[in-house]
Amino acid sequence: DMAVRHYTLDINLSTPGKMLGKSLQKLLPGLLSIFHEQELSETIHDTNGHGYLATFVGKNGRLVVLRVHSHGLVTIDLQCHEDDNIAQLDNVSDQKLPVLVRGAKVDRYWPTADGRLVEYDIDEVVYEEDSAYQNIKILHSRQYGNILVLDGDVNLAESDLAYTQAITGNGRENYAGKEVLILGGGDGGILAELVKQKPKMVTMKVIDGCKMYMRRTCGNTLDKLRGDCYQILIEDCVPLLKKYVQEGRTFDYVINDLTAIPISTSPEEDSMWEFLRLILDLSVRVLHPKGKYFTQGNSVNLKEALSLYEEQLGRLSCPVDFRKEVVCVPSYLEQWVFYTAWKK
Amino acid sequence: DMAVRHYTLDINLSTPGKMLGKSLQKLLPGLLSIFHEQELSETIHDTNGHGYLATFVGKNGRLVVLRVHSHGLVTIDLQCHEDDNIAQLDNVSDQKLPVLVRGAKVDRYWPTADGRLVEYDIDEVVYEEDSAYQNIKILHSRQYGNILVLDGDVNLAESDLAYTQAITGNGRENYAGKEVLILGGGDGGILAELVKQKPKMVTMKVIDGCKMYMRRTCGNTLDKLRGDCYQILIEDCVPLLKKYVQEGRTFDYVINDLTAIPISTSPEEDSMWEFLRLILDLSVRVLHPKGKYFTQGNSVNLKEALSLYEEQLGRLSCPVDFRKEVVCVPSYLEQWVFYTAWKK
Incomplete structure (x- = not known):
């Protein structure tokens, strides 16, 4: 592997905490021995009065950046190659930040929707393909099983029955004999849960790879594209919804699993919001008067995006009421909002 | 705030992926404009044949480290102060890794038990105290509510009813009229759930701050230290357990919420394991022949530590059977193992 290991350590000298002091005591001998064991070329940089800055370049391309900021914060960066065995640093057990592994073949960093840095226990890329619509990856996580990642967003893991339960009403609905329309749902999770209740249903656009690698889901x-109580249609959902509207066909449940709410908060300009409004309006038009519309929202922290979505719900050609629920989907590493809407 | 913002960008030139290329296209103009807008002092370092390495020091203490590793990986680091407004970089929306904030007053990085780097949405330190036993912090998370952090480990958040449910048998038990002993449980979560079922019970060692700041839990x-169906004893649990053994007193349920299984895997040397064995043995000795012992394990990924724990379960003075369950505790950002044990 060509990965680079990046160790970071920060010590605040102006307010020396107990824990930080311990970290420093443990890390510094390790660092110093690295500095001394080899002839490091040291460069002291002129910072124009912004503290002390020195860089050290050593054997095997090791790089150390040592900064003492004028307000008392010390930051230390150590970068080395994956195969450069710095045993001292791996043994610094209470070192604050786990090592950043940069440029690895298997990427472990998949930020949350609310923009936080999180590392997954990914150990293998199981599947990767560029479809006409998106980049599809299936990654193996030791604790979550296979994870479907679409265009870099964690979509669903084999651990995430909680997602499927939330977007089908968390056990409050009875799907037996009902007409159900699933928009998206290409990982098959919703379909697999609902067929247990024997509904009549339609679904669309299978995502390649899931059939093979998301079988727990x-x-x-x-x-096969047709079962006792379902058919899978490989078509765009907009023309299909328009056809259903024209035919006057209605569904007891419409489950929109196409995509999360856009994060962008300029709905007038954004084509994602336009697409969302179009699908939402068509979906409600094919909804039976007593039917229910289920969909995912986004991270509970994206309050602006969620408010905007709720605004859109108030502007449909057919007025709806809605409620929302916050759910913990294991592999998301963030709390997720789900919506239920129905005709007034 | 004295925090330093650390942007990282990695580009693999030898296998240029679609996403990376896009990131590069978006970030590079921003970086170059930062390089050019000011008179950066550039230093090109001799790497002894380990690729290209240049550092740039700019106004306000900005530091850029640009490395081109010999195998084609490009790593870029940009460090600047929190108040140094680099608008170009904040607008690079699909930049791969979220910015690392280093040395901030409110720390957002609390690694998982299995050693992964995760960022929490912490916006406030609500409470901090060093007790005789541990460092106690209560941090506010936007999505998880207040989080109790003991010696740097995320212990319980207000969102984590799933933890309390798991360590009390996930609804499979009836506590009405039962004798229950809680070891630890200082956040009051288990107590609050169980009193709803009117047991007779004993618990120990309240954690300061929880009464005030973990009220949803x-x-x-x-x-108060005594209620209709409970008393809180502020004593060490080892002498208390020994006294109960001597008196021949038994409990229908013993819930050990003292600590997770030690991560260390040298149980013969480690005093944490010794303490764990002592508590475990005493707990089983005060357990009614038909009673149940509940406890947390650790991250599902720490397979060695979990196996060692299971070995200890096989070596008690009184033989037990056990089963385990994997549970998603929202604020943990990892899957967690819980154990139930009972006398053979």
Whole structure:
């Protein structure tokens, strides 16, 4: 592997905490021995009065950046190659920040929707493909099983039954004999759960790879395009919804699993919001008067985006009421909002 | 705030992916404009044949480290002060890694038990105290509510009813009229849930701060040391357990919420394991023949530590059977193992 290991350590000298002091005591001998064991070329930089800055370049391309900021914060960066064994640093057990692994073949960093840095226990890229619509990856996580990642967003893991339960009403609905329309749902998770209740249903656009690598999620439902109580239509959902509107066809449940709410908060300009409004309006138009519309929102922290979505719900050609629920989806590493809407 | 913002960007030139290329296209103009807008002092370092390395020091203490590793990986680091407004970089929306904030007053990085780097949405330190036993922090998370952090480990958040449910048997038990002993449980979460079922119970060692700042977890149960169906004993649990053994007193349930299983895997040497074995043995000795012992394990990924724990379960003075369950505790950002044990 060509990865670079990046160790960071920060010590605040102006307010020396107990924990930080301990870290420093443990790390510094390790660092100093690295500095001394080899002939490091040291460069002291002129910072124009912004504290002390020295860089050290050593054997094997090791780089140390040592900064003492004028307000008393010390930051130390140590970068070395994956195969450069710095045993001293791996043994610094209470070192504050786990090592950043940069440029690894298997990327472990998949930020949350609310923009936080999180590292996953990914150990393998199981599947990767660029479809006409998106980049599709299936990554293996030791604790979450296979994870479907679409265009860099964590979409669903085999651990995430909580997602499927939330977007189907968390056990409050009875799907037996009902007409259900799933928009998206290409991982087969919703379909696999609902067929247990024997509804009549339609679904669309299978995501390549899921049939093979997300079997704990989809079961065998994606193996054929038609089952006893379902059919999978490989078409764009907008023309299909328009056709249903024209035919006057209605559904007891419409489950929109196409995409999360856009994070952008300029709905008038953004084509994602335009697409969302179009799908939402068509979905409600094909909804039976007593039917329910289920969809995911986004991270509970994206309050502006969620408010904007709720505004859109108030502007449909057919007025709706809605409620929302916050759910913990294991592999998301953030709390997620789900919506239920129905005709007034 | 004296924090330093640390942007990282990595580009693999040898296998240029679609996403990376896009990131590079977006970030590079921003970086170059920063390089050019000011008179940066550039230093090109001799790397002894380990690729290209240049450092740039600019106004306000900005530092850029640009490395081109010989195998084609480019790593860029940009460090600047919190108040140094680099608008170009904040607008690079699909930049891969969220910015690292180093040395901030409110620390957002609390690694998981299995050693992964995760950032929390912490916006406030609500409470901090060093007790005789541990460092106690209560931090406010936008999505998880207040989080109790003991010696740097995320212990319980107000969102984590799933933890309390798991360590009390996930609804499979009936506590009405039962004798329950809680070891630890100082946040009051277990107590608050169990009193709803009117058991007779004993618990120990309240954690300071929880009564005030974890009220969604503990309710009013910690406000007084004795309630209709509980008493809180402020004593060490080892002498207390020994006294109960001597008296021949037994409990229908013993819930050990003292600490997670030690991560260290040298149980013969480690005093944490010794303490764990002592508590475990005493707990089983005060357990009614038909009683149940509940406890948390650790991250599902720490397979070695979990195996060692299970070995200890096989070596008690009184033989037990056990089962385990993997549970998603929202604020943990990792899957957690819980154990139930009972006398053979």
